[in-house]
Amino acid sequence: MRGSDKFMKDQTVTDANAGRFRDPLKTAKGEDRARVALSNPQTLWFNTGTLCNIECANCYIESSPTNDALVYLTEAEVVSYLDQLDARNWNVREIGFTGGEPFMNPEMIAMARAALARGYEVLILTNAMRPMMRKRVRAGLQDLQAEFGDKLTLRISVDHWSPEIHDAERGKDAFERTLEGMRWLRDAGIRMAVAGRIVWAESEAAARAGYAELFAREGFDTDAQDPGMTVLFPEMDMSVEVPEITTACWGILGKSPQDVMCASSRMVVKRKRADSPTVVACTLLPYEPEFDMGATLKEAERDVALNHPHCAKFCVLGGASCSA
Numbered sequence: 001m002r003g004s005d006k007f008m009k010d011q012t013v014t015d016a017n018a019g020r021f022r023d024p025l026k027t028a029k030g031e032d033r034a035r036v037a038l039s040n041p042q043t044l045w046f047n048t049g050t051l052c053n054i055e056c057a058n059c060y061i062e063s064s065p066t067n068d069a070l071v072y073l074t075e076a077e078v079v080s081y082l083d084q085l086d087a088r089n090w091n092v093r094e095i096g097f098t099g100g101e102p103f104m105n106p107e108m109i110a111m112a113r114a115a116l117a118r119g120y121e122v123l124i125l126t127n128a129m130r131p132m133m134r135k136r137v138r139a140g141l142q143d144l145q146a147e148f149g150d151k152l153t154l155r156i157s158v159d160h161w162s163p164e165i166h167d168a169e170r171g172k173d174a175f176e177r178t179l180e181g182m183r184w185l186r187d188a189g190i191r192m193a194v195a196g197r198i199v200w201a202e203s204e205a206a207a208r209a210g211y212a213e214l215f216a217r218e219g220f221d222t223d224a225q226d227p228g229m230t231v232l233f234p235e236m237d238m239s240v241e242v243p244e245i246t247t248a249c250w251g252i253l254g255k256s257p258q259d260v261m262c263a264s265s266r267m268v269v270k271r272k273r274a275d276s277p278t279v280v281a282c283t284l285l286p287y288e289p290e291f292d293m294g295a296t297l298k299e300a301e302r303d304v305a306l307n308h309p310h311c312a313k314f315c316v317l318g319g320a321s322c323s324a
Contacts, residue, residue: 017309020244024290024305027244034245034316035303036257038266041090043123044081044297045267045283046097048073048105053131056159057169060284060310063100070100070269070286075110077277081268082118084297096123098267098283103131109140116148125195128156128181129174138184145190155193155231156182161210165199182220192222193229207232234318242309245316253316260315262304266293284310 020028027033050070052063062069085092095115102108102124115122126132132141132154144152156178160166163175170178185192194215198207212224223229250256257263262281269286270277279300281291285308293300306312 017242021307024307027246031246034247034306036260036262037303038301039258039263041092043094043096043265044092046073046078047269048097048099048102050100051104052101054171069272071272072105073270075107075114078111079114088297093121094123095120098125101131102126103137116151121151123153125155128178132181142188150191153191153193155195158194159197161214186220194222195231198232242313245306245312266300
């Protein structure tokens, strides 16, 4: 089953993790589940809507040309949360926009301008394909770059440095169409970062070397060795058994709760048929009712229980973060 109704239901834990990730307080073994406080807010994310111009094989949010489970946010709704940031004194430095494909949202440029005008850095995640390349959007991006310079960054989804692997994920000729958009951004002087994936048979060093060669060949001013500019995410396979994270794991793993994404960020989404947006704990879990934190930033200041396989595999064990 595809379409928006699928995504409004609880996501199910696969057989590999059956019996786990059920109780927000205790693991399947009865140990205290790890929790993370919003200790250092750095990024407020806005999901601009789940509609996308393409359908990727392994999109964690199942974006597609038909998935409208998360509908378009408006500039007025974004501004209301920017006002809340001022009132709550979160002191975030960055406003992030993700999707779906953000440039399918007709108010994307206006939303970015609203955040930039408040002094925030703005990060927009995009595939740099046709929605971004429309004349109106390109003109808007050039205006933002002229006024705000490197306060604006577009992070381009380049799943792999080779066209064969990238196109296997995103469709025939997707690699070249993304490169066309990146070449336009390069020539327009708009700051670019890249998001890719580490495929199973490839080391991080090999992946970064491949991206470095691509960037040099294309003249892209993006540092392949900088994890903030070339963000490499681990593969997320829900069929793989994942350990639950307990309070004891921090010491065992040599990590801190402050290293986890929900210590530094929240995301605003608007669900289909909802009257208003809501705040969720994580960019990876927009459909899970357990991670819905309420309509306001004040409500979203509470702790988050690491009660999902993504919390363990992606954030704690994988060490990934969606921020720059």
